[in-house]
Amino acid sequence: MTEKVVSLLKPLQARFGGRLIFETDRFPDYARDASEINVKPKAIIFADTEEEVIEIINFCRDRKIPMVFRGAGTGYTGGAVPVENGLVLSLEHLKKLEIIPEKRIGYCGPGVITIDLMKAAEKHRLFYPPDPASYDESTLGGNVAECAGGLHCKKYGVTKDYVIGLKAVTAEGELLKTGIYADNELFDIAGVLIGSEGLLAAVTEIAVSLIELPEKGATILAAFDDSENAARVVSEVTRRGIVPAVMEYMDGDSAACSNQYEKTLELEKTEAILLFETTGIDADKQTDDIMAICRKHRSTILKRETDEEKAETLWKIRRNLSKAVKASAVQKISEDVAVPPSRLPELVAFVAQLDAEYPVRINAYGHAGDGNLHVNFLVEAGKPDYSKEIEEGINRLFDKTLALGGTLTGEHGIGLTKRQFLPREFDAATLGAMKAIKEVFDPQKLLNPGKMF
Numbered sequence: 001m002t003e004k005v006v007s008l009l010k011p012l013q014a015r016f017g018g019r020l021i022f023e024t025d026r027f028p029d030y031a032r033d034a035s036e037i038n039v040k041p042k043a044i045i046f047a048d049t050e051e052e053v054i055e056i057i058n059f060c061r062d063r064k065i066p067m068v069f070r071g072a073g074t075g076y077t078g079g080a081v082p083v084e085n086g087l088v089l090s091l092e093h094l095k096k097l098e099i100i101p102e103k104r105i106g107y108c109g110p111g112v113i114t115i116d117l118m119k120a121a122e123k124h125r126l127f128y129p130p131d132p133a134s135y136d137e138s139t140l141g142g143n144v145a146e147c148a149g150g151l152h153c154k155k156y157g158v159t160k161d162y163v164i165g166l167k168a169v170t171a172e173g174e175l176l177k178t179g180i181y182a183d184n185e186l187f188d189i190a191g192v193l194i195g196s197e198g199l200l201a202a203v204t205e206i207a208v209s210l211i212e213l214p215e216k217g218a219t220i221l222a223a224f225d226d227s228e229n230a231a232r233v234v235s236e237v238t239r240r241g242i243v244p245a246v247m248e249y250m251d252g253d254s255a256a257c258s259n260q261y262e263k264t265l266e267l268e269k270t271e272a273i274l275l276f277e278t279t280g281i282d283a284d285k286q287t288d289d290i291m292a293i294c295r296k297h298r299s300t301i302l303k304r305e306t307d308e309e310k311a312e313t314l315w316k317i318r319r320n321l322s323k324a325v326k327a328s329a330v331q332k333i334s335e336d337v338a339v340p341p342s343r344l345p346e347l348v349a350f351v352a353q354l355d356a357e358y359p360v361r362i363n364a365y366g367h368a369g370d371g372n373l374h375v376n377f378l379v380e381a382g383k384p385d386y387s388k389e390i391e392e393g394i395n396r397l398f399d400k401t402l403a404l405g406g407t408l409t410g411e412h413g414i415g416l417t418k419r420q421f422l423p424r425e426f427d428a429a430t431l432g433a434m435k436a437i438k439e440v441f442d443p444q445k446l447l448n449p450g451k452m453f
């Protein structure tokens with residue numbers, strides 16, 4: 001089939017010219033995503049319009065050519081990697097961006113970069129909160145397909161909380177209009193498509209609701225000599241019903257990597273850092289309460305910043321984390337678990353225990369407000385092959401997460417890398433329902449084959 005794919009696609013060249021690429025070596029980025037799994041696509045095609053997406057999908061359906069939709073390729077689980085050597089259909093060129101301030105609605109093409117929507121909304125004093133740490137690269141289409149979370153999601157919710165309508169093309173080439181694009185609907189079809197990881201349809205337009213830009217309070221940075229104390233602060237803030245806009249955790253090793261990558265702080269050795277942002281009319285009270293809780297749990301450095309430019313310097317340490325941790329090792333195997341925030345101290349302690357027990361460096365950071373922790377197993381230059389130990393460590397991490405009532409995929413989806421763990425988290429009935437939905441949208445299994453199930 002794979003050689004045939006190229007000859008089958010040739011007739012499209014007359015229509016798409018340079019936007020259909022067969023010499024895919026020239027575009028190495030399209031063979032991978034942030035998971036670093038690398039599989040060369042047979043061809044890459046860039047659609048400019050929704051009509052072209054329909055045309056391409058119809059063409060591929062008739063010839064049984066597998067398709068992988070792609071945004072910016074920042075996914076962490078191999079979702080955009082063409083494992084079955086098919087066609088990569090890039091939606092990056094679909095960049096419609098229209099804000100209707102009086103209705104507080106944004107209409108976006110799937111290729112809009114997340115931060116561009118946020119900036120466009122801000123011009124009207126409006127706010128689009130779901131801000132994955134990759135927001136200056138990731139696309140809205142990818143955010144919808146992964147139901148991306150982000151720093152502001154504890155207080156303001158994740159992508160699905162803002163999508164009020166989708167247009168999407170199924171594997172049968174049918175254009176679905178859902179939510180505010182539909183005249184009427186009984187089932188929440190947009191709800192099914194959000195988080196479906198490119199397995200059900202190509203998202204071609206997204207309507208999002210926007211909220212009033214909240215009043216800014218302060219940014220707080222708190223450092224700790226004991227990572228469990230930092231996690232206790234998270235539990236107590238949550239228990240007392242204080243809801244900061246952002247509550248981020250990073251352990252000492254992650255913070256050191258970030259500060260080494262770009263020196264943003266005069267940072268002495270620390271075991272953990274928490275970063276908060278407070279917003280809303282009671283922001284000052286929230287700030288005071290959070291700082292008091294940090295002191296109670298023996299925070300060693302405590303900074304409160306209201307100047308936006310100076311606060312931005314503090315946020316850089318968080319925004320740089322993923323790249324910085326990656327740069328500190330030959331390979332970063334990143335897991336994305338989440339537990340109820342009240343159980344975070346136990347998870348943080350467990351990660352520290354794993355780090356002490358195993359011969360590889362293990363560090364962690366994440367959106368603590370959601371109990372989300374990205375746990376990284378780091379392969380370093382010149383060290384023996386510890387892949388068996390890493391595999392065992394990951395399995396123990398998963399067992400612990402599930403025992404704490406958590407999930408194995410906080411926000412990065414299933415894709416390829418989490419596929420094998422699906423039966424551990426979902427019961428047979430839920431898995432069966434998801435497979436049945438896949439069958440309805442994509443009976444020939446042409447969309448993103450090899451992923452999730």
Ligand SMILES: Cc1cc2nc3c(=O)[nH]c(=O)nc-3n(C[C@H](O)[C@H](O)[C@H](O)COP(=O)(O)OP(=O)(O)OC[C@H]3O[C@@H](n4cnc5c(N)ncnc54)[C@H](O)[C@@H]3O)c2cc1C
Nearest residue numbers: 071072073074075079132133139141142143145149198203
């Ligand atoms: C530094 C860094 C930080 C990150 N931080 C976060 C974070 O804080 N929160 C978070 O949730 N994630 C985070 N991520 C993961 C990633 O950025 C998100 O999953 C993001 O939503 C992916 O968007 P993308 O455009 O890169 O999608 P891609 O990687 O291109 O694709 C991801 C999946 O979506 C599908 N897809 C893409 N576009 C469409 C479309 N138009 N229609 C249908 N399916 C489509 C693809 O087939 C694939 O399965 C981070 C990644 C990096 C590298």
